[in-house]
Amino acid sequence: MGPKELKKGVVVVGGGPAGLAAAVSAKASGCDDVVIIERGRMLGGILNQCIHDGFGLHRFKEALSGPEYAQRFIDQVQDLGIETLLNTMVLSINDSREILASSREGLFRIRAGAVVLAMGCRERTAGAIFLPGTRPAGVYTAGVAQNLINLQNIMVGEEAVIMGSGDIGLIMARRLALEGASVKGVYEILPYPSGLPRNIQQCLKDFGIPLHLSTTVVELHGRARLKGVTVARVDEARRVIQGTESFIPCDTLLLSVGLIPENELSREAGVAIEPLTGGALVDDTLMTSVEGVFSCGNVLHVHDLVDHVSEEADMAGHFAARFAVGEMKPRDSYIPIAPGRGVRYVLPQKISGEMDVVISLRVAEPMEQKAIVGRDQNGRGIFRKKQVKLHPAVMMRIKVKKEKLQGVSSMEVGVEG
Amino acid sequence: MGNSGAKETTSGSSTPQYDVVIIGAGVVGNAIARELSRYALRIAVVEKELDVGMGTSARNSGVLHSGIHYKPGSLRAKLNVEGNSLMEGLCRELKVKIQYIGKLTVAAEDEEMPTLHALKEQGEANGVPGLEILDPEDMEKLQPGVRGLKALFSPTTGIICPYTFTIALAESALLNGVDYFLGEEVREVKRNGQKFTVRTRKGLGLVSKVLVNAAGVLSDKVCRMLGINDYTIYPCRGEYLVLDKRLGHHLSTLVYPAPHKGKAGLGIHLTKTVDGNILVGPSNEYVDGPEDWATTSYIMGKLREEGEKLLPSLTTSDIIRSFSGIRAKQAPPEEGGFRDFVIESRTDVPGFVNLVGIESPGLTSSPAIARMVRDMVSALVPLREKPEFKPELDRMTGYFHELSAEEQADLVAKDRDYGEIVCRCEQITRKEVLEAIENPLGVKSVTALKFRARVMMGRCQGGFCLPKIVRILQEDFGYRPEDFFLYREGSHLFTGRVRS
Numbered sequence: 001m002g003p004k005e006l007k008k009g010v011v012v013v014g015g016g017p018a019g020l021a022a023a024v025s026a027k028a029s030g031c032d033d034v035v036i037i038e039r040g041r042m043l044g045g046i047l048n049q050c051i052h053d054g055f056g057l058h059r060f061k062e063a064l065s066g067p068e069y070a071q072r073f074i075d076q077v078q079d080l081g082i083e084t085l086l087n088t089m090v091l092s093i094n095d096s097r098e099i100l101a102s103s104r105e106g107l108f109r110i111r112a113g114a115v116v117l118a119m120g121c122r123e124r125t126a127g128a129i130f131l132p133g134t135r136p137a138g139v140y141t142a143g144v145a146q147n148l149i150n151l152q153n154i155m156v157g158e159e160a161v162i163m164g165s166g167d168i169g170l171i172m173a174r175r176l177a178l179e180g181a182s183v184k185g186v187y188e189i190l191p192y193p194s195g196l197p198r199n200i201q202q203c204l205k206d207f208g209i210p211l212h213l214s215t216t217v218v219e220l221h222g223r224a225r226l227k228g229v230t231v232a233r234v235d236e237a238r239r240v241i242q243g244t245e246s247f248i249p250c251d252t253l254l255l256s257v258g259l260i261p262e263n264e265l266s267r268e269a270g271v272a273i274e275p276l277t278g279g280a281l282v283d284d285t286l287m288t289s290v291e292g293v294f295s296c297g298n299v300l301h302v303h304d305l306v307d308h309v310s311e312e313a314d315m316a317g318h319f320a321a322r323f324a325v326g327e328m329k330p331r332d333s334y335i336p337i338a339p340g341r342g343v344r345y346v347l348p349q350k351i352s353g354e355m356d357v358v359i360s361l362r363v364a365e366p367m368e369q370k371a372i373v374g375r376d377q378n379g380r381g382i383f384r385k386k387q388v389k390l391h392p393a394v395m396m397r398i399k400v401k402k403e404k405l406q407g408v409s410s411m412e413v414g415v416e417g
Numbered sequence: 418m419g420n421s422g423a424k425e426t427t428s429g430s431s432t433p434q435y436d437v438v439i440i441g442a443g444v445v446g447n448a449i450a451r452e453l454s455r456y457a458l459r460i461a462v463v464e465k466e467l468d469v470g471m472g473t474s475a476r477n478s479g480v481l482h483s484g485i486h487y488k489p490g491s492l493r494a495k496l497n498v499e500g501n502s503l504m505e506g507l508c509r510e511l512k513v514k515i516q517y518i519g520k521l522t523v524a525a526e527d528e529e530m531p532t533l534h535a536l537k538e539q540g541e542a543n544g545v546p547g548l549e550i551l552d553p554e555d556m557e558k559l560q561p562g563v564r565g566l567k568a569l570f571s572p573t574t575g576i577i578c579p580y581t582f583t584i585a586l587a588e589s590a591l592l593n594g595v596d597y598f599l600g601e602e603v604r605e606v607k608r609n610g611q612k613f614t615v616r617t618r619k620g621l622g623l624v625s626k627v628l629v630n631a632a633g634v635l636s637d638k639v640c641r642m643l644g645i646n647d648y649t650i651y652p653c654r655g656e657y658l659v660l661d662k663r664l665g666h667h668l669s670t671l672v673y674p675a676p677h678k679g680k681a682g683l684g685i686h687l688t689k690t691v692d693g694n695i696l697v698g699p700s701n702e703y704v705d706g707p708e709d710w711a712t713t714s715y716i717m718g719k720l721r722e723e724g725e726k727l728l729p730s731l732t733t734s735d736i737i738r739s740f741s742g743i744r745a746k747q748a749p750p751e752e753g754g755f756r757d758f759v760i761e762s763r764t765d766v767p768g769f770v771n772l773v774g775i776e777s778p779g780l781t782s783s784p785a786i787a788r789m790v791r792d793m794v795s796a797l798v799p800l801r802e803k804p805e806f807k808p809e810l811d812r813m814t815g816y817f818h819e820l821s822a823e824e825q826a827d828l829v830a831k832d833r834d835y836g837e838i839v840c841r842c843e844q845i846t847r848k849e850v851l852e853a854i855e856n857p858l859g860v861k862s863v864t865a866l867k868f869r870a871r872v873m874m875g876r877c878q879g880g881f882c883l884p885k886i887v888r889i890l891q892e893d894f895g896y897r898p899e900d901f902f903l904y905r906e907g908s909h910l911f912t913g914r915v916r917s
């Protein structure tokens with residue numbers, strides 16, 4: 001029999017905030033048959049378990065909860081009559097934009113005019129960070145604990161230590177404290193927190209939860225359930241300082257040690273991955289190295305604000321639609337953009353120079369009173385943006401007008417005094 | 418967690434009588450149980466963990482050795498070669514994946530050539546078929562990029578998933594009438610008259626004519642329960658790193674360095690698994706605890722260095738997990754190396770069949786060990802073949818994700834539960850999860866599901882599927898949060914409800 005064969009204009013893989021905004025934008029940009037494929041049983045992705053507020057401050061000038069923010073887009077998806085396939089898992093994508101997906105209704109193969117990758121990211125695990133010791137129960141990534149607590153009414157533990165100060169970890173520290181657990185502290189290996197400053201204030205300081213910087217968990221203890229962890233201070237090279245170890249009794253360890261864009265499907269499709277972001281290498285239309293395949297949201301690079309995800313997805317959806325209807329001009333040359341001093345990454349990694357662009361970037365470490373400067377191949381300034389505070393936890397987005405790009409053949413973006 | 422085909426402790430009722438009681442449900446205990454289930458015998462397996470195969474049998478390289486490494490005339494040599502040749506047929510019956518991918522033992526320099534030739538001679542003396550010394554050109558054909566002067570190729574070296582195999586043996590034994598008592602730690606064994614009485618920590622009592630000690634790293638302790646003080650196990654840990662499937666295609670055969678004198682293990686190397694991952698390891702460290710399955714930052718660092726040397730495209734995010742296993746060594750640290758398996762029918766304690774020091778190649782040898790034990794048992798109780806013995810398990814070999822799109826579409830059309838993917842990384846379907854939950858031995862831990870359905874085994878280590886599995890167990894099977902164990906008793910995953 002074989003899989004059912006279908007043809008679609010724009011196929012959006014993932015129904016989280018990126019996929020939703022991309023689909024809405026694709027439809028608004030003139031593609032009639034847009035379809036969202038979502039493996040979960042509802043749209044909204046990770047926002048469904050983010051019941052705290054703070055979403056939408058930029059986009060809607062309101063503090064919404066995760067589900068409320070998602071709902072604004074879900075309503076548009078419904079109003080525009082965009083097709084959605086729920087409980088449907090994409091099994092593979094190839095470089096000719098053929099998608100194989102599976103659901104209870106059957107297997108089907110879709111030939112897509114354009115594809116938007118919006119699969120989001122996954123959490124780094126204990127194995128991935130070489131956490132030594134035994135393998136007791138009670139060790140969770142923060143996002144898994146969030147899912148269990150907020151969506152399934154399951155309490156994961158009573159005495160918790162949080163390893164890593166990523167935003168989900170901070171939010172879960174507060175969540176556990178609110179539910180009566182004793183949160184012993186947040187231990188961050190870096191000399192500065194990885195999460196947003198506002199989360200440090202609202203999730204830790206307001207709840208009296210201590211944040212220990214340059215400190216990390218070095219061993220797990222317990223044969224069955226976690227009995228405790230050993231923590232220790234580290235030096236500048238992140239090596240454990242002997243003699244600083246101490247034992248913290250706890251039955252729960254939440255890991256918030258990084259997010260990894262989930263690009264296994266992208267890789268299979270032949271999409272080139274940029275090691276600095278873990279996401280696709282894209283141009284200023286957010287098209288990847290594979291023709292007609294676009295990427296946006298956390299699968300492209302990890303964001304700290306959903307508002308920026310939506311903004312990025314608007315663009316990916318727009319250009320995917322243009323590509324699908326055959327209105328995208330092929331480019332013959334690109335201007336490469338590279339991160340310079342003090343900058344961890346920039347995105348897109350190449351631009352046409354023919355339109356205004358938004359450059360996303362993160363700095364390498366916290367700094368104050370500096371400027372982000374873009375320079376061309378001759379060292380001439382293209383843009384300069386002064387910042388009072390720069391922090392790796394805060395992604396920056398800088399708009400550059402196309403007029404500024406004349407005569408530019410390559411660009412480097414760095415931090416200057 | 419409930420739903421158990423295995424027997425529950427029935428305190429108070431009369432003590433069940435058996436012909437054979439086997440202590441330990443590792444690959445050895447289960448292979449013996451399954452072999453004996455061909456005969457009209459009352460058989461029980463008693464295991465302290467909540468599932469079979471939770472000890473060393475789930476914690477090894479999964480290599481079916483050819484038998485070149487062991488001294489001719491030793492039990493290890495004989496049982497390895499015999500076990501290896503029995504594996505193919507057994508795996509066909511049990512629907513277990515097996516791949517004879519062969520192995521290159523590589524000599525890097527001239528001085529190692531005599532070792533290679535000696536291994537070949539030794540292998541031939543042991544009856545290992547098809548051994549050949551290959552030139553670099555032929556080595557390259559088998560494993561692109563391999564470097565070295567020459568290599569000994571052993572075509573009968575294979576790979577298997579050790580816990581899948583162990584579980585399949587147990588299920589087959591159970592379906593052929595063997596009773597399983599899981600979560601029952603044997604604490605006391607007495608011999609009165611012609612019979613043994615076995616008592617567990619929870620108070621279960623079993624009486625048996627024959628008692629088989631297949632307790633792995635704890636086999637010396639079981640001996641001591643019967644007053645046999647001849648053996649001491651020196652636990653020797655091997656740590657591994659598990660690499661992402663992305664890298665699996667780099668290995669088409671196994672490549673080991675030629676062995677060096679004085680080294681007890683086979684040296685750190687890369688091993689491909691039947692599921693496409695690569696293992697880096699195992700290390701080789703004597704430790705105090707027979708079940709101290711910790712991993713250490715020192716060894717993990719070493720493994721990573723070695724891994725990067727052997728596989729230059731390895732990146733940090735390719736390392737998805739670490740684990741360790743414990744070798745049941747009889748050789749103390751100062752002696753090092755290997756001693757032979759002890760497999761004996763004790764004359765001082767008639768009816769006691771004792772297996773001690775079943776370290777590598779215990780997995781490979783298990784089918785042959787089972788036959789040897791059968792012969793010992795036949796001298797103790799009469800064996801009569803059961804006409805109803807059913808050697809096959811009714812199931813599919815491998816996983817949904819290994820099928821072609823056409824085959825997958827057909828399966829989904831037949832059963833919609835195949836269409837719903839629960840585990841993203843390994844693309845495991847709801848149907849496979851349901852089958853694991855409803856397996857004949859029962860499920861008492863999420864690790865039992867992991868070892869059966871391969872959920873939580875991928876790069877996200879359950880980040881995606883654990884919540885989904887919890888939902889299935891709660892909504893479709895009525896589990897409560899308190900019922901979830903990670904693997905052993907006391908390993909509660911959750912502490913209750915957030916709100917009642």
Ligand SMILES: Cc1cc2nc3c(=O)[nH]c(=O)nc-3n(C[C@H](O)[C@H](O)[C@H](O)COP(=O)(O)OP(=O)(O)OC[C@H]3O[C@@H](n4cnc5c(N)ncnc54)[C@H](O)[C@@H]3O)c2cc1C
Nearest residue numbers: 441443444445465472473474477480603633655779780781
């Ligand atoms: C690092 C490593 C790598 C290896 N690699 C290979 C390989 O590649 N190929 C190969 O052929 N072999 C290999 N081996 C060897 C192989 O894994 C073992 O020989 C085999 O698994 C031993 O099986 P077992 O059943 O004897 O032990 P186990 O699997 O340990 O089973 C013993 C069982 O007895 C139970 N038990 C103990 N005491 C009691 C009690 N009092 N009451 C009830 N239950 C009890 C335990 O819980 C356990 O489940 C390796 C071993 C190690 C450690």
